[in-house]
Amino acid sequence: MALKDIIGQENAINILQRCIANKRIPHALLFAGDEGIGKRLTAVNFAKTLNCSRVKSYESRVMSKGLFEDNPEPETWDSELETQTDACDQCPSCTKIDRGQHPDVFIIEPEGEGGQIKVSVIRELEEKLSYKPFEGNYKITIIDNADKMNQEAANAFLDTLEAPPALSILILISSRPDVLLATIRSRCQRISFMPLPLDTMSRLLHEKFKKFDPGAALLLSTLSGGRLGYAMNEDLMMQRDRSFDMLQSMLNRPEEEIRDDKISMEEWFDWVQMWLRDVAVFIVTQQADFLLNRDREDEIKTFAMTTTVKDILKLTRELYNIKEHLNFNLNEKLTLNYTSLLMRKRLRKAQPKGPSMERTNARR
Ligand SMILES: [Zn+2]
Incomplete structure (x- = not known):
């Protein structure tokens, strides 16, 4: 799957693709929106897009010039590069990210008793981010349920956020962004994920996923509050x-x-x-x-x-x-x-x- 296959989050995805096309990729992003709405799916496919190995010149270009906000305009730019705003979904890099085996893409989520993200995990991340990317263009970290960082972890993370290592992109995911430290929120570009309108969603469920008749599709759309991932559960x-x-x-x-x-x-x-x-x-x-x-x-x-x-x-x-x-x-x-x-x-x-x-x- 690639960004184009994600249903119902066109706005959020357009913003991300524009960031790539305009060569202004924020160091830190906050994907905010209800549970089950496609935030993590989008984050993973955004990571695939950024590290996709289909465009050969991409890596060297990025490494030498930087693709970041503070270095937005490399003198020359490959026009082919600008059109690469989605993952190919086939190259070794895309495949590795899908399998969770890419050495430069890290997914952090709450674990253990109480479902927290602990400071040891953030320290380990800092260590990993201190090296250059092994094979990708970027080191990309996705922190799912970022609001579950405990106090100590959040403070440690703030340090990383304040001085982000070169070529690293941090994507925080949260259905309760207001619980995050204000100092963390303010350092991330927020991307909002919205639920689908009911009629759009029940039509989608009925037309795309044949197993739902119109009645069941409407009921599921209603119960899930327009959250497709949730409805498919x-x-x-x-x-x-x-x-x-x-x-x-x-x-x-x-x-x-x-x-x-x-x-x-x-x-x-x-x-x-x-x-x-x-x-x-x-x-x-x-x-x-x-x-x-x-x-x-x-x-x-x-x-x-x-x-x-x-x-x-x-x-x-x-x-x-x-x-x-x-x-x-x-x-x-x-x-x-x-x-x-x-x-x-x-x-x-x-x-x-x-x-x-x-x-x-x-x-x-
Ligand atoms: Zn690819």
Whole structure:
């Protein structure tokens, strides 16, 4: 795959290709946007483009003249070079990067307990960046989930960012760029990745990936919030269903251990917000057409009978606050107990009435 094959991020990719065409490649980039939207895919294919070995004169030209902002205008420029704004996807360099085996392309991501990026990893990176590229035009570092650098790592990284080694390009990826140190953010050129509009995405899913019929394509587009990578994740529907089961258990059987370890706590909170949004929309409009979880209309109607929009708004804020604190190593069991308490308080104002209640009861 190459940059041209990435669907739905034309704006971001155009900016990157213009950087190459204009010979102004920033030393540090920040790819910002939701999870599952194509940031890492773009970063890898941008790295392939920069180090692609198809253009023979590229490497020597870059090595001797520099392709950087502070040295933007080599006296002569190969016109063929200017058109090379995408990876060939076939040369040894492109292949190695795809396999994660290129000696000049490093991918760093959170690991170990707590999923952090530790200072030892950043120190190791500094060491690697202190050498010239072995075979590529650049040394390219992709830091996925860069916001997971702990304090010490972030400070060490800031040093690298302040005095970037020659011929190195740093690409930070984050769905929560605001968590990064302001001093890191300000030293990176930010490239924003946007979700796809719903209709575009469901058309794409239906036309490009034949396995989805129009109904399924629309549901997936809606559930993924326009994030193609997320929609293509086969677990998406399963996660949604599990999140709902967990929510039901918390309301109906609070005394039981309800943690579903197939979903992260953060994901679960996101899903719950989506369910709550549907319940509120149904209370206000009384129409199923506006629901995101269209296929779970009956359950949403049942919820709508026992709560109010005001309570849902309160609960939404409360859950948002809890979610914001999840990064601070909250005790998971206590957090869930407290969440379950809040949910029962806000969502169980009255006993459900009408036919949907029988259905819910019959399932228990
Ligand atoms: Zn190539």
